[in-house]
Amino acid sequence: MTPIMSKSEAARHVASARVRRGLSWARIAAEIDAPLVWTTAALLGQHPMTREQAERVCDFLDLDAAVAESLQLQPTRGADPAVLSDPTIYRFAEALSVYGPALKELVHDEFGDGIMSAINFRVDFARRPDPDGDRVVITFDGKFLDYRW
Amino acid sequence: MTPIMSKSEAARHVASARVRRGLSWARIAAEIDAPLVWTTAALLGQHPMTREQAERVCDFLDLDAAVAESLQLQPTRGADPAVLSDPTIYRFAEALSVYGPALKELVHDEFGDGIMSAINFRVDFARRPDPDGDRVVITFDGKFLDYRW
Amino acid sequence: MTPIMSKSEAARHVASARVRRGLSWARIAAEIDAPLVWTTAALLGQHPMTREQAERVCDFLDLDAAVAESLQLQPTRGADPAVLSDPTIYRFAEALSVYGPALKELVHDEFGDGIMSAINFRVDFARRPDPDGDRVVITFDGKFLDYRW
Amino acid sequence: MTPIMSKSEAARHVASARVRRGLSWARIAAEIDAPLVWTTAALLGQHPMTREQAERVCDFLDLDAAVAESLQLQPTRGADPAVLSDPTIYRFAEALSVYGPALKELVHDEFGDGIMSAINFRVDFARRPDPDGDRVVITFDGKFLDYRW
Amino acid sequence: MTPIMSKSEAARHVASARVRRGLSWARIAAEIDAPLVWTTAALLGQHPMTREQAERVCDFLDLDAAVAESLQLQPTRGADPAVLSDPTIYRFAEALSVYGPALKELVHDEFGDGIMSAINFRVDFARRPDPDGDRVVITFDGKFLDYRW
Amino acid sequence: MTPIMSKSEAARHVASARVRRGLSWARIAAEIDAPLVWTTAALLGQHPMTREQAERVCDFLDLDAAVAESLQLQPTRGADPAVLSDPTIYRFAEALSVYGPALKELVHDEFGDGIMSAINFRVDFARRPDPDGDRVVITFDGKFLDYRW
Amino acid sequence: MTPIMSKSEAARHVASARVRRGLSWARIAAEIDAPLVWTTAALLGQHPMTREQAERVCDFLDLDAAVAESLQLQPTRGADPAVLSDPTIYRFAEALSVYGPALKELVHDEFGDGIMSAINFRVDFARRPDPDGDRVVITFDGKFLDYRW
Amino acid sequence: MTPIMSKSEAARHVASARVRRGLSWARIAAEIDAPLVWTTAALLGQHPMTREQAERVCDFLDLDAAVAESLQLQPTRGADPAVLSDPTIYRFAEALSVYGPALKELVHDEFGDGIMSAINFRVDFARRPDPDGDRVVITFDGKFLDYRW
Amino acid sequence: MTPIMSKSEAARHVASARVRRGLSWARIAAEIDAPLVWTTAALLGQHPMTREQAERVCDFLDLDAAVAESLQLQPTRGADPAVLSDPTIYRFAEALSVYGPALKELVHDEFGDGIMSAINFRVDFARRPDPDGDRVVITFDGKFLDYRW
Amino acid sequence: MTPIMSKSEAARHVASARVRRGLSWARIAAEIDAPLVWTTAALLGQHPMTREQAERVCDFLDLDAAVAESLQLQPTRGADPAVLSDPTIYRFAEALSVYGPALKELVHDEFGDGIMSAINFRVDFARRPDPDGDRVVITFDGKFLDYRW
Structure with a gap:
């Protein structure tokens, strides 16, 4: 009965992996063949990804399946x-x-x-x-x- | 000892004259040969105009010199x-x-x-x-x- | 150089005339043959009216042309x-x-x-x-x- | 002396189970034979459920009894x-x-x-x-x- | 085309007349045979009065008909x-x-x-x-x- | 060096025990022979209880001594x-x-x-x-x- | 039907007269034989004065009877x-x-x-x-x- | 690499020890020979204590050295x-x-x-x-x- | 019984006269032999001027004595x-x-x-x-x- | 899959180490040969450090590599x-x-x-x-x- 990881926690994992690997957002967007601003926003939790997109990102950044599950969730949008x-x-x-x-x-x-x-x-x-x-x-x-x- | 008209009052006169004459903002910008968004913002009180710009606008819209004087003032910027x-x-x-x-x-x-x-x-x-x-x-x-x- | 009457002032004139004549909003909407909620919102300043609608309302409520002019303005929407x-x-x-x-x-x-x-x-x-x-x-x-x- | 699970925690468990099973809110409402919007709001923590409703939902979604206990609580209503x-x-x-x-x-x-x-x-x-x-x-x-x- | 007096302006006239005549709110409520808290709230602009109530109050306090007209309006309720x-x-x-x-x-x-x-x-x-x-x-x-x- | 339990945590324990035992607030107030609204407010953290009251409540609801200690604290009053x-x-x-x-x-x-x-x-x-x-x-x-x- | 002057307007008249005459607040308090802080607060609109106090202040500062009437009003207290x-x-x-x-x-x-x-x-x-x-x-x-x- | 205890956590330890020992703030102020309001404010986190004051308070209340270390920190002042x-x-x-x-x-x-x-x-x-x-x-x-x- | 002009009104007169005469703030500060930032702040209503300073400014800018009176008032400081x-x-x-x-x-x-x-x-x-x-x-x-x- | 330490947590480690070693900010700035205010702000989380600066600070203060990693992150700027x-x-x-x-x-x-x-x-x-x-x-x-x- 473990609930799904929140999108803000998932975003923190993505950001950490991106910095540690020295990857640009453009490189990640290219990996999933999606527009640059859309991809960045989606990985920060503002858009739901398809299962395929989420899994490709997590493979690429070597992140757990729990992150990929979270990236597919419907978000509540808006910045703090x-x-x-x-x-x-x-x-x-x-x-x-x-x-x-x-x-x-x-x-x-x-x-x-x-x-x-x-x-x-x-x-x-x-x-x-x-x-x-x-x-x-x-x-x-x-x-x-x-x-x- | 009459103080200068406020820029919000001047903007109200410009807006009224524009509507009554049925002019677009683009037409006014063309009249003073200035960029469209800049001109609109300036006439709403967000940028100071040069004396020449202010006087040409007021001639074109048949507005008093008091409006032209106000349009040249340095604004305090920002929307309500x-x-x-x-x-x-x-x-x-x-x-x-x-x-x-x-x-x-x-x-x-x-x-x-x-x-x-x-x-x-x-x-x-x-x-x-x-x-x-x-x-x-x-x-x-x-x-x-x-x-x- | 009299600026156009504000939409809140126009709304106050409409509301006063309506109460004094004992008319329902439905009666006014019927007069201009427009939907009920739309008409009420427009007369409170939330939608622009066509010239014809504005003039018919002002005829019906015996209001000045200045009110009709104001009712046609593009509004800035939203309630206090x-x-x-x-x-x-x-x-x-x-x-x-x-x-x-x-x-x-x-x-x-x-x-x-x-x-x-x-x-x-x-x-x-x-x-x-x-x-x-x-x-x-x-x-x-x-x-x-x-x-x- | 373990206190009752909060309704927001219960809602998070319900939401996770729903997504993982791919169920619509309508499917859950049908399961407990209650109106659609009411059921969704109740499971998000805005209405208390009867014991029977809470237990049926938790059986259906395979959630712990602690969730069912929480779903019956009187809520403090209102969204963040x-x-x-x-x-x-x-x-x-x-x-x-x-x-x-x-x-x-x-x-x-x-x-x-x-x-x-x-x-x-x-x-x-x-x-x-x-x-x-x-x-x-x-x-x-x-x-x-x-x-x- | 004079709009109806606002309820806050009417309340100010009532309050001034009450103080100048040295009348209690209870005395005014008795005059119109209405509950004490209701009458006070209504005269402060929180409830509409009937035409009869409004006219009796204005007679009693020697206030203009414009005040009586305002007291009958449907209020927008709530204190500053x-x-x-x-x-x-x-x-x-x-x-x-x-x-x-x-x-x-x-x-x-x-x-x-x-x-x-x-x-x-x-x-x-x-x-x-x-x-x-x-x-x-x-x-x-x-x-x-x-x-x- | 364990600090005293906060009054909000104590209130959560009281509320959970009350619901699980199916007791009304009136029943608890009777148990400590105190006024109804006062008792409810005190157990929600808005009034300090005497040692005797706090211990009787905790006996009655089978709560730990840590709760009784907290109920006696001087509160910082006011609702969220x-x-x-x-x-x-x-x-x-x-x-x-x-x-x-x-x-x-x-x-x-x-x-x-x-x-x-x-x-x-x-x-x-x-x-x-x-x-x-x-x-x-x-x-x-x-x-x-x-x-x- | 002139309403009573507001206490803030009365305070502005008192302040102007005080400055123009070069009087200290202590001098005014002595004139009405009342405590210093109380007198200052009352003249700024935070306490009602008796008729005698209000009239003595207005005599002393050569202010109209309308100010004295206002100073006796029950205030709504609190600073902006x-x-x-x-x-x-x-x-x-x-x-x-x-x-x-x-x-x-x-x-x-x-x-x-x-x-x-x-x-x-x-x-x-x-x-x-x-x-x-x-x-x-x-x-x-x-x-x-x-x-x- | 354990960071220093926050002043609010230290204040909670002081408050708990004070209540459990039944000591007044005056008694603690006397122990460190400092003014009453100053001592109370300092122990609530609003002033830094000297090492000697902090250690004497912690000895007196039987609190850990971690509390004494925190009490000496320069505070960020102000109440919630x-x-x-x-x-x-x-x-x-x-x-x-x-x-x-x-x-x-x-x-x-x-x-x-x-x-x-x-x-x-x-x-x-x-x-x-x-x-x-x-x-x-x-x-x-x-x-x-x-x-x- | 005319109250003293408010400092914001006085500031508006100063600003209008300065712009119309094309004077810098430095020129005005030089005229009264006072520091530049201080003079500007004082004329905007943040510091009281001495009688001599106020009168010299008003002479220089050809402003009424009412402005000079206001510039000497003790301000309530702070920007909107x-x-x-x-x-x-x-x-x-x-x-x-x-x-x-x-x-x-x-x-x-x-x-x-x-x-x-x-x-x-x-x-x-x-x-x-x-x-x-x-x-x-x-x-x-x-x-x-x-x-x- | 441990995410990078937040900059506020890193700042707390730096502050604790600085106080325990009795070092001034100026001493730390000298150590990395950077301007004083810039260094202090950077260590509080308002500027990113280069890898070399971050590592030198952490060596000097005997802090973990996790702190050095965090100090290099791009910040979201601004104080609470x-x-x-x-x-x-x-x-x-x-x-x-x-x-x-x-x-x-x-x-x-x-x-x-x-x-x-x-x-x-x-x-x-x-x-x-x-x-x-x-x-x-x-x-x-x-x-x-x-x-x-």
Whole structure:
């Protein structure tokens, strides 16, 4: 009667194994042939993996079957609010505070009354070389959903 | 001894004039030849405009000089937290809650210890046609800054 | 240079006129031939009305054109959190606190990983006679959206 | 002098056994012949079960008697507020924020001064096929209680 | 197009007139032949009055018809949380913090799984002479409602 | 050097033993010849018991001496705020939010400037039969204390 | 139908008149022959004054009768929490955070289970000369109240 | 590589030993010849003790050397906010809410612009016999510090 | 009976006059021969000015005597917490979150148990040219105060 | 499959070893030839160390390799908000509340629209002898970043 390992415990095992092996997230994503941001989020506990994906990750990182079982669970999504004050994450929150109302205006101006879906949605991450210092480029790409009664 | 109009009051005048004239934000941005998201944010009070930009906007929208004076002020930036629960804005906050820790991992993996700047930074907004429903595409593009003592 | 009336001010005018004329919300919804909950929410400031709807409501309630102008504005949605502690509204919040996690389980069990849309969504309100005391019956009906990358 | 297992620990055992056996909540509810949402909520710790219900569930899922003892306890009800930001649950909270004040108006308009009970109350969950995408249909059905001194 | 006076403004007029005339709340309750706590709460904006009650109060206190109109409105109930730290009110909150869980235990022990209604409910206030100092005696009297699906 | 058991741990042992033996709180209060609400609150950790009371309770419920030692400790009083959202407890908080300011008015009207003590104070709990459904009757009875410099 | 001036508005008039006349609070307290801290608190809106006290203060400071009327009102007590972060006030809050639990221990050790009353209570303020720098000496003096059922 | 015992764990050992031996805080303070409030606060983890003080306390209470080691650590000061709602401690917070702004006025009136130090500071605790009930007398005595650039 | 202008209103007049005249804060500080950060903070309402300083500023900026009267008032200090999320100010808060515990360690290591005073304290602001981009250099310089009973 | 030790656990081991050996932070910083504030912050978990730095610290303090492994991890930065109320740390927060808006004004006045970087940033700590009492001198030195689209 041992309950399934929690997703946060599984994430801690994945993170430890990744650091000890010196692997990038991109290397792991390539191993399971899945998008980079999706894979990273899933291994941190924000998306359920298929059995095949979970087992391939655990084989690759030499982790127990208990971790693979946990990675397949349906998650309760969302970050601990305390984490949002880490400077690397906070800059996204600051950008939202400065540009959020402008983006709302532009969504309505271009599409009408509705939202950008965060479910039918993907996020891409890239590095763009720049002579003044390379840049982090993150793209949010979500289906427009109009208010429809 | 009349103090300068607050930027929120100025934003309300701009918004009213825009709606009454039936103008898009893109049309106004074109008028002052400035980027779309930047212009929208500036007119909502998040960036100072140059005197020339402010006066051209007020001419175009037939607004008083008091509005133009206010648009040039240095702002105190940030949105009212209550606004962040509007569904159109909230989806960005939700995406940050789900993907923020993953983006932090990827920034460190690709660039090392540091952040994406929210100051040397631009945001672009686009509509991408898609047979399954058009998509909102938003790009955050910020210079990487490494922790440097 | 008079800015457009805020939607909360417009809602206050609508509410006063409705009470003084002794009209039900259902009567007003019938007048503009729109769904009951939608109409009530729109007049409280949560949905934009078409010009025709706004003008018909203002004619019917003998309200100024300034109210009709305001009713057509794109809203910033969401209730003041203080209002959620009113006992009539709080019972919905309590039900969500007691049954929310169960509903999440059932959405996933029946549909897989995804959500009930709150945008492609309708709410119906009905009274059901019952010998032990009539009942309030509220139906949430939203399109299922699966997490799709 | 071993104290009774907490309801959250019991819920974790139930959830683990359910996933490992690949059973739906509907299958478990059928086993104890109880309503679907009620059963799910009870097994998550929000309602006390009768001894017979608790023992049947534990037999069915092959769980210890300690779980059955816990399932019969009187609960302290309510979800951890952090859980309410999971996207699948959050959409209900968003709907309440957008439509709550309208529903209050309609309760008063139709029934007078009072509330929908959240105690003499049931919740139903259904899937409604729809060519544009199946829909989640959730019904709140509570007795009207008028303010009565 | 003057909107109806808010209930907090009406309450302020009632309170001022009461103090200036040197009247007790009991005297006003007697005037409209209604229970003491109910009348006080209603005049502070927590219950709607009938037209007859509202007009009698305004006649008695020599207040405008605008106040009487406001007193009949359906209220949004609940006190400003800041008010709950006033020492006279805080002692009730403290008693609830110390005895609330015990009262929950006793409700369940005596009645089973359910609640004391706060809607089918009355509150009485009395002074009980006592040689060691008179006592404030407040009685909460609510119908028991059992969880009934 | 084993520290004394915490009062919350002691309360958990008392609660478990009470449920397993099928005893009411009233039966335990009778056993130690103390008031019902006081006894329940004390066993939940809100009042210190005398050595005699603590030992009698532990004899009666067959609990270890470590529990009796803990029950005699001076408590830090107050409920976990999360518990106050349990529906059975919340109705008391709601009543306080609706009637608290009215009770303050009546205390001042009848007694002058001061408070109802929550220290020289008792709470009684009773069931009152009623053909329309039995009622929960809770009486707060506290000494009036006037502001005295 | 002009309502009574609020106590915060009255306090603002008192403060302005005091500063303009260059009077100390001690001088005003002497004028009405009342304790220093009590008088200051009462004029800031935390205690009701008698008619005689209120009128003498307003005569002395040449303030309108509307101020005197307000000073006699029963207050809703308590400071705006924002004010508690002013450095001069914050040091008291800091002392409470550091020494509060110790003072609780000592109250119980010396007096038994109970509290220091904040109602039958006085506060004194003094300056004590000291060669290392004069000292602020504040004395809280409250009747002990034992928990008495 | 066993880390040093935390100060809260050390405080729990001190408190348990004190209660079991039936010793007052005054008796312990006398044993180490230190002020009463200081000693109590230090043993609760708010001040570092010297090695000699810590060892004498642990000898006297028969506690392990690990406790003495912990008592000498530099603390992170401040009480858990939840503790501040215990009624015995809360009365101090209430007094601060009622009298804090008045004390600020008096500090400025008597001393000018500055604060009472909470560092060069002592607190004394005394019982004052009184025929109407003995009184708790607490004195805050801190050096005045003027704003000095 | 016109009360004194609030310090926030005075600050708004100063800010408007400064911008309209195109003056730097350094120019104003030079005019009254006071330190730069102190002068800026005082004009924003955080320090009282002497009569001479206040009058010189108002002469220089051509502001009414009412502003000069307000600038001399004793302030209630502290910024609106909302302002702390402006990016330019937030970086200081972030530095405190990252380095605050380290600075505490170093204060204790170098000076013993105590604090850096924020009262006997000055802040300096400078620009330091740097070929990689000029730097903002801010110095906090406060007297060490040791815990002294 | 043992996960890597958390940085807070590693910090606790470092702190214990430092105290037991009687070493200053400056002595440890000298050992690894790194800046003082940086080293202290890194050992408290706010910066990643290189392998060489981590191993030298652990050799010097005789700590296990598990601590050295943890010290090299990428941190999630930020202090527990509860720690910010410790008096030694709070004075920095208070200074920020009093002077933050002034520093923002001066940054804009001297540099234009932008911020002081908290990433390309260093903090220095020094003791300055002073006949009136030695002083804590802390310097924040960050690159100016202008808003650049």
